[in-house]
Amino acid sequence: MTRSQDTRARTEGARLVGDRVAAVITHCPLETVPELRDIGSTADGAWLVFEGRVREENAGRRVRELEYSAYEEMAVKELRAMADEAVVRFDVGQIVAAHRIGRLEPGMASVAVAVSAPHRDTCYAASRWVIEQIKDRLPIWKRERYTDGSEDWVGSEEVQA
Amino acid sequence: MTRSQDTRARTEGARLVGDRVAAVITHCPLETVPELRDIGSTADGAWLVFEGRVREENAGRRVRELEYSAYEEMAVKELRAMADEAVVRFDVGQIVAAHRIGRLEPGMASVAVAVSAPHRDTCYAASRWVIEQIKDRLPIWKRERYTDGSEDWVGSEEVQA
């Protein structure tokens, strides 16, 4: 598991202590990232967790498995930067963003963003913003393997044409 | 725990089976409602859980505890109706909505909405819509008790004037 340097595992009891953001790139199931659940303080009235999961079908093809790969050193830095920027842009308490890499099957979670905030408006807005940033610029790639034996680099169709 | 009649506890393994929505009004911690986590199928690429939690401060006053009360029979019916309507309005997989009643202290979750959907746009939209409906018309009331010994029916200021 690669964690952004200054948020490394400083947990106390069930709470992420001190830092307002954490970013995790991991080969393990996202259920194993406790920071995703342990955010929020009694100043926060809203708590929101988004998970992106592998779908069994994409563009009409049956998916057997995905393999995510990353430029890990940059991905954890970028993910952390996104969370940092979200804290500045929105009135939120804490943000934890995590992306899993390696092989995943349909139903498994590939990405998760947890946000706590005083109020729900900013909680939803920050969560959505981070997800869109991840989709837009996190250096992670997805090899999609289909049940018919074919496979593709998702999103690279135009480059390959 | 009051559950809407036709969604009663039909769980199999870790999945809510068959029904697309469930509504729960409970005196227990929301962590004890497994349906909130166990939604989604391999057709769903997005999963979102919102929790509303008791804040330590409201309108400048320090909160000691809240006591939620409900017109239980109607609340579970209304909550279920909201989830049903959300499934019709948005392209979502499953929705589970739960509200806790009784005494809660700051940091505890009072309400939770879990949504799974093929895509994240509708997942966020449906989640937000259900929360706004709950705030708007679910027959639940909140007695707020402050550290200074005073207390109030939240939202009833105008009626009492």
Next chain:
Amino acid sequence: MKEGSAATSDGSLAVCVRFFALYREWAGEGKRYVTLPSGASVADLLATLRASPGLERLPFDTKVAVNLDYVGADHALQSDDEVALIPPVAGG
């Protein structure tokens, strides 16, 4: 009087009124049976209730549910209806 309503023999109707939260404090009880002339509406019930001790401040536009559904002020009541007075909600 609507067809199907179970009126009392003298043409009046009896409903069960439920009070919650602030209105329960005002009423001093959670439940009360009220007899009204047949054909009475929700507005008629509210006017009757406002004449009783503690409930003088009950708003004319109080939200009301009959048999678990929100209804308007002109909704005609029937005997044995469960009529709930809904103070401003504060769920979430």
Next chain:
Amino acid sequence: MKEGSAATSDGSLAVCVRFFALYREWAGEGKRYVTLPSGASVADLLATLRASPGLERLPFDTKVAVNLDYVGADHALQSDDEVALIPPVAGG
């Protein structure tokens, strides 16, 4: 040549190029050291790479990160830079 860059003695510069995903397949390797004239930009590097086998289809507007930060095509390279070619991302 920018101040602070560590040029080779003959005035050229050497960078470490990293390939990922589709571009890694095209390159046939994950990492390659490339020597360029001093003052070379990201665009110069891309032109050089496009002349090597397998990388002919590398887009002129390929996204590039230098030392973990995205940079533009006119960014001046320095010796020992780590230059990553970023195929269309597909995280989430």
